[in-house]
Amino acid sequence: MFVSVFHLLATAGNYLEPVGPIAGTERAHLIKVIWVSMIAIGPALLATPLILWRYRRSNARAAYTPKWEGNRLLEIIMWGVPIAVVTWLSLHIWKSTHQLDPYRPLAEExxxxxxxxxxxxxxxxxxxxxxxxxxxxxxxxxxxxxxxxxxxxxxxxxxxxxxxxxxxxxxxxxxxxxxxxxxxxxxxxxxxxxxxxxxxxxxxxxxxxxxxxxxxxxxxxxxxxxxxxxxxxxxxxxxxxxxxxxxxxxxxxxxxxxxxxxxxxxxxxxxxxxxxxxxxxxxxxxxxxxxxxxxxxxxxxxxxxxxxxxx
Amino acid sequence: MTDSLCGNLTWDSIMLVKAWKDPNVNNLITAGAAAMIPVGALMVPLLLLWTGWWRPLFRDWLASVDHKKIGVLYIALAVVMLFRGVVEGTLMRLHHATALHGGVLSPDHFNQLFTTHGTTMIFFVAMPLITGLMNVVIPLQLGARDVAYPRLNQIGFWLTASGGFLITISLLIGQFATGGWSAYPAYTGSIFSPGVGVDYWLLSVGLSGIGSTLSGVNFAVTLYKLRAPGMTFMRMPLFLWTSLCVSILLVLIMPPLTVACITLGLDRYLGFHFYTNDLGGNLMNFINLFWMFGHPEVYILALPAYGVMSEVASTFSAKRLYGYPSIVVATMCIAVLSFLVWLHHFFTMGQSALVNAVFGIATLIIAIPTGMKVYDWLATLWRGRIRFTTPMIYLCGFLVLFVIGGLTGIILANPTIDFQVHNSLFLVAHFHNVIIPGVVFGMLAGLHYWFPKVFGFRLLESWGRTTAWLWIVGFSVTFFPLYVAGLMGMRRRAVDYADPAIQPYMIVAAIGSLILCLAFLALLGTILRSILLRKQLAVPLGDPWDARTLEWATPCPPPEYNFAVLPEVTARDAFWEAKENGTAYAPVEKYEDIHLPPPTYYGLWIGAFASVLGFAVVWHIGWLSLLGLLGSIAVPIAYALLPYREIILPAAEVQKQDEAWRCAARETDGVTRDEEAHATNRGLAKPDELEIEFAAAER
Amino acid sequence: MNSPPKLHPGLNLGPAHGDDHEAAENSIFGFWVFMMSDLVTFGMFFALYATALHATAGGPGPKDLFDLSSVAWQTGFLLVSSLTSGLALLHVKTHHHRSGAAIGPMLFWLLATVALGGLFLWREIGDFQAMAAQGALPTRSNWLSSLWALVGLHGLHVSIGMLWALVIALGVLLRGVDQRWKLTLLRWGVFWHFLDIVWIAIFSFVYLGGLR
Known part of the structure; x- marks a missing residue:
């Protein structure tokens, strides 16, 4: 199936439309990294507008905790999620960098x-x-x-x-x-x-x-x-x-x-x-x-x- | 005759003469810009003489060693240079909109544009902005009277300014380098780049780099040694923590840049072989040195912005900063890790997979503390009472856009992906995404936030908000298309392209760049309009935002000595605590004489001789170089031997000024949140009833 | 004032000096920070040198050029100059906490340091001249470029240190050993010892290492 996809795109000339397996894998990495990073980034992107709207000053019904400055569980999540994502990505980097090392001989012939x-x-x-x-x-x-x-x-x-x-x-x-x-x-x-x-x-x-x-x-x-x-x-x-x-x-x-x-x-x-x-x-x-x-x-x-x- | 007297300088070196002889589009654009220099050089002195402003300019500003004024000079330098940088950026975007198989600008002109744009924006906009802001804020937040070495501070500014002078004069006399802001040899060696361009780069970057090193030393000592009584490290406002990290970074990472400049200069001037192709030269060494500086530099720029955002988040949601210890740890982690990732700027240089993997992973690890900070800011806003003031709008733009920049940073940290997008517009989009929403938004938020502190009046909110939105929209429209164009294979620094599919993106980006121009004009407009309305906007009582940290415990503007009596710090948000306890404006029992450093032209002299030296070296004018060098040595010796007398401000005088302010503050009933942006805000703002109730309930 | 006897690394004036001792804290600490920056500068030149070890491009190498006896003399001059600079500072520490102390001995040790620095430079320049005579100019190879730059940078620092000492001598003669000049002397002392440390690194890695 891979091969036929490459065939369809064989006249294109960029990274997003690869015509060979190396560039194809490199593109797959791009997509994978974006999805995995979203686990850490997505919540921030979603939460920003929600928090800004919910806690606008004109909203008198929203809670307000001016002295609140820490929460152990939250702290663990805040460090934990990026650590987990980065650990996964690091393993991925370790594997993929060796796998796609441009110096790695690909064949005898x-x-x-x-x-x-x-x-x-x-x-x-x-x-x-x-x-x-x-x-x-x-x-x-x-x-x-x-x-x-x-x-x-x-x-x-x-x-x-x-x-x-x-x-x-x-x-x-x-x-x-x-x-x-x-x-x-x-x-x-x-x-x-x-x-x-x-x-x-x-x-x-x-x-x-x-x-x-x-x-x-x-x-x-x-x-x-x-x-x-x-x-x-x-x-x-x-x-x-x-x-x-x-x-x-x-x-x-x-x-x-x-x-x-x-x-x-x-x-x-x-x-x-x-x-x-x-x-x-x-x-x-x-x-x-x-x-x-x-x-x-x-x-x-x-x-x-x-x-x-x-x- | 000209050989010995003027070195390599000839009439044809002067851009205006060149454009007169050969009036093509490129020469005319450059000459138009260059003409502003002699016109300015004539008009400004005339204006100063005519208005009589030259006297206060010299006496109160150029001779001043007051950290606030030096900070303002830095920021003024940055804004002037920003004008050039924005125009150049826009020119490049407009050019690319037409550059399918060609375009308006010649390759040589385009190559100079991206080189000056990058060099100007990093060394003469971003750096002076952060140094300026740090200058203004550090001693005030710290509860100190000035930085540790006020005169050294002045010298640092003038060295930066002399670098700025050189890059500016290159527009008029000669031309600038074409090798990009990173100036990789052998392209920038004398064989491939004869002429003065690279020499201008070396001298302007080198001089400003020395200035930055001195600033780093100064701020580091200030932060270590001049903290107010009780201001322990863990009570320092976040901006001070980021400043401390930045100072340490400046001290340690400017030397690689200086060494890179010196060695490339030795290659070019004296025929050394550090980076030449022949006789064992090794260009990879330059690339390593440059990025040993260059990567931590990114954090030098970004960390202060994180500091500003921490202050803004807390002040304008009327809430303590969430997770202070975590943010401090995260900041230190970022600073340390920033030393360990420089190689990710050249994953494609042929080193082993092992090395690439290690540096890729190190880069990813920086995402942990950075992501942590974003969560912390969000948690600060959560259950706050958010006022959408101008700095808060910048914070909103920052939170969304900077996170996207972080995502593309993670992408680039993967060597296998970097192989594909390195050297493309994707990379260009990424670092603009980090620097504009990350650094520029932070600095502009800081400018808005602290402007009244320095000048005594607020900036207009209506104009400020419009400006902020223009920056946010302008950035997005300009740079998101560049990500796509990069993925489609458009190379950075390419003057034109052959793929018609790229052109639509370039047109959108060009429109975006015009919006950014508008944003810059709106920024100037905000400042000018606010100056005109300064009486209505005045906030002499000192605390227009009902803020939390010590700089607000002074009048706006603060006296030269900042604090009549040094504050005693007992908590993290020291001023907020004092306001809650009702001691913020309490009478002071005892005043003492204050010793102040005397005004001096030390820095100005150093800057003048450094500029002369730089210009003479660029043009190989021997006698003038010697003059500049001897002058630069003689000035410190002369000042060392001249008598040095501090100015002593008698306690009675200090008491008079200080009591007047305290009385006025005690007698004024502060404005409510609704009136924060109104003329009734004279610098004393207070929480809502509702906020007070909640605060009391929480206790 | 009950300030502790030690406020900053290196020689302290001591509480007997009162305000002068106190004032030294920030001044000397800042100078140390600056020296750390300078240390990185030298570190970068050392790194460039290390990568250049084999980049002689067919030109002369360490074994053709290094004259260990001259280097030994230079090392001797510099080490003794560290001693004399220390004696100058000790004299300030032990005598100048009261007014009317003689400045003669201090000046003597200061100028002796300058003289020893001069001897060091004289031998070093001699070495460079000898190398130039053999065609071993920095334009010959990457290794020679790195060598001249690293050793030259140190020599430049020594020259600056000497000039600085002369300015101090002049200042002391003009204005006496007041707080300002005491602090300048302390900073100069840190600078001079720092040069010694860098030289020991150059001596070990460049010269001894090169002849190994």
Whole structure:
């Protein structure tokens, strides 16, 4: 039944209309928390107008106890109800936070996608399939997906509300987000962390396709233009998706799909921040001074990138 | 030449020049606002000279170390800054109503707007409001003559004001930051945000932060050491308990903010690597530091409002506060727990589920004492005789709306839900829901409640009630749609949006923001209209609400020394008890000389040099920075070496003033509840017959 | 007046000082509260330092830079200066409850403290210069930024303490050891000892810990 509901909503793009089980559970949590909290909050909301009306000064028939300042039983209820509700909610938080830990591997077999946040677009690298896409994430239906996130600029936050919540991506570090793809369809994702002028344009499309469709798409990209260091350096220049396409001399409604010519690209992007050398503003993607030719990626990492470990 | 003399400052830095050269919508809006600064800077001195008001302004206000006057200065600063904050908020709401795929404002302008709006509202509206109110009320409720360190109090105000000066001048000269009020690096580092914007943020927030630390020390010592004889901790009015918690919080949590400002400043000015992307810098440290300050800050703002609401609930239902010990315990719990939850501002930074769960649960636990307080206020109203005065209307709005804000807080405390609504308008709606009904309603209720105490006349009830309803309605219409838009996936700080389904909500919110503008104007109107009618509204006898605590045991306005003789406290509602026993205005046997701190321009000098220092540092003007720095050091040294002579008010003089007031109070027959808001209320109000009967029966 | 001999933590003037002793209660208590705030400031810098321990970014680390003998000298100067500051305060406590007490010994100990503070700063600045000569500037790495900021902040406090002591010396010469200057001395004493405590933390965690 779940599946059919997701299917009906498969074109919607927000948290309230999830298209995958993770976001679905997250929405269920929202509803559950609201109902449970109502046990403590509802009485207050109901009692406020009733008390204000009943004990208005013009009502001479109402009781009045000016010196009354405490009642043991009432005190126990007043502390007890919030404590009970919070205890229940705490147990829920304990369970749900572990259950929906974005770092928790969801399956042995998963599609691994390395994600590089740029100003103001997302680059998705598929190391196993040897392809790369800009602002387009293609996943096969029902499969577990493992996103490994970093940025090559300031901190960003990747969110695909209909599939999973958000996770920060930070330069020189990796963070992780696991989710299950839903049924075939499209939904949207975006950067949720403010990053400056083009921030609101940093959205991308998530395409859930059949297994066959996925293989076909991956295969078709083997003949796409190569994503090598030079192309990457151009992509990294700050600009909205439209501006980037114009800068690269391609049509604004074309998709940016590549064959991943540099398999070490992700590691080298991480390595940019671990060379032990200062990074001039011309060499920092996202800076207004950035020049592609001044921003060579390190050939080999001097230091292992600092992994943001999950203990 | 300009390089050394004016640092990075050029003609083009001045907004008016920029708008002249490039008159587009964004530049014109900013220039229009900026033009108010030079116009004001010319008009105000001229007006002061013309009316001759400059003399009393300097002598009686700027040089005063009287806590009541410093409190009023804080509140005046807050109201002026509130004007800017409300206008900016409204501009953003109006912009969003049109911002499907675009909108009126440019991204750069919008980004500055939300940054200044947040920074102004937190540091230069909410903080001065609570500091101002605490200044006015603490010594009076405590039965003290002033705060522990009157001069330090003045310095604290002027440091806050110099921060306010910097954020204001940024409108005219240069521009403000675009990185949000929380200023996360690396975005705010020198590589991504060159220019003066972030420097303005650092200096204005840093300076006002030092001012707040000093206020915290001052209030903490006042509350510990200057309590009237017999005023044990468990007899302190609730507002004092919340103030005590706030003072402790200020002392302990302003340093992380100061350190965050200093270290980010070192990165930007001297090329340090605290938060840069390269050479080991770690932006997560800034985020931690900021929220180690930022979360307790929420309670610094909210706790005094809880204090006000406790006073209001009790006074206007003519009843003892229900569950005083519980509320005290709850207040302390909230203060302590507020240190332990900062991480919930970034559940999404990749830490382990364990850490997230622990901080999520810690956050939930705060809901227990907070919920408890709401029940206690309701129990206070229960079986009371409720008068729907202006503060009571704010309390009603608070009880309903704040509870909803609490609910959304519980929602956000769940990491799994936070993953989805973090960084969305849902979050924006939540914290406005906590801060407007929670903090602003509390402060406005307090303003109405204590206004006559400070100025000697009441605010007009009719206008006051209308204003309160406008705030309540304006808030609801503006922010409830934002919850929905947030759930629909609209990100905070996004200049525009692509989903047409969001636009209707944005239009409703824009209408709401106009109602809030109206509410602000109505607030000003209330004050102005009441000033005009001050003779009718005067309440010189001091107790217009038939209230319960010590501040009402003084005339309105109280003399500079507050109490002719320090009161002896024997019960929780000290003044109420005295009225019941008939000793409230009894003659005093013996008066003594009163020592008062002399007026001084100490604070004003510090503020002036701090402003110069801040401005010069922002614009990299070396010689001026040095001047500001040396001045800021020289002023305390000079005042330390100058002679210090207290003013001694002879006992006979004190006796004359005090006896006149006591006699008048004894000879006046107080007004009944029905006349509370009438001109016949001269500051002496009394319970109904019915209330007296019930009280006698209960005994 | 029957005020208790101890009204606030630290050295008290004692009931023999009458009103001055009484007045110290609020003044010194408030200064302690302020010092707690300052302690949090140092705590935050220590925390930043702790997270930076491995963030040397390929640049020099503790073992390349720290000169323990210089640090030992600095520690010695500062510890002895705590003693001399204490002697200055003790002189005030034991002599200045009556009028006409000589201020010479007090001034001597006060200026000796300033001199020892100066020696401390002289060695510390020398260390910083040596580090700069090896390219170990705060611009080199996160660890060096944190080190310079933490140790520098302490050095700044020492400078402020010295300036303050000089102002006190001047004030005492101008106006004698009256109530105002007694209370200032007591506050300065708390401040100076506080610097010692912070230094011991720096010495243990930063220097000894770094060379471990």
């Amino acid at each position: 998963a599609i691994t996608v390395q994600v590089v946040g740029l100003d103001w677009k997302w680059l998705f690298l598929y190391p196993d399939q040897g392809v790369a896409l800009v602002d387009e994430l293609i996943v096969p239906e029902g499969q577990a997906v493992h996103l490994i996130l970093t940025t090559d600029t300031v901190m960003q936050s990747l969110q695909i509300p209909a599939l999973a919540g958000q996770m920060y991506a930070m330069p020189g570090m990796t963070t992780h987000q696991w989710f299950f793809a839903g049924l075939p369809g499209e939904t949207r994702g975006f950067n949720a962390q403010f990053t400056g002028l083009g921030f609101s344009k940093q959205e991308f499309v998530v395409k859930t396709v059949t297994q066959a469709g996925f293989e076909e798409a991956m295969a078709s990209m083997q003949s796409a233009p190569p994503l090598d260091e030079a192309t990457y350096s151009k992509l990294a220049e700050r600009g909205t998706p439209t501006e980037t396409k114009l800068a690269l001399g391609i049509s604004t409604d074309a998709t940016l799909r590549f064959r991943l010519a540099e398999p070490q690209l992700f590691a080298r992007v991480l390595g940019r921040y671990h060379t032990g050398q200062p990074l001039a503003s011309e060499a920092q993607p996202g800076s207004a001074d950035y020049r592609a030719e001044a921003a060579a990626l390190p050939a080999a990492m001097n230091t292992m990138p600092m992994h943001h470990h999950h203990d």
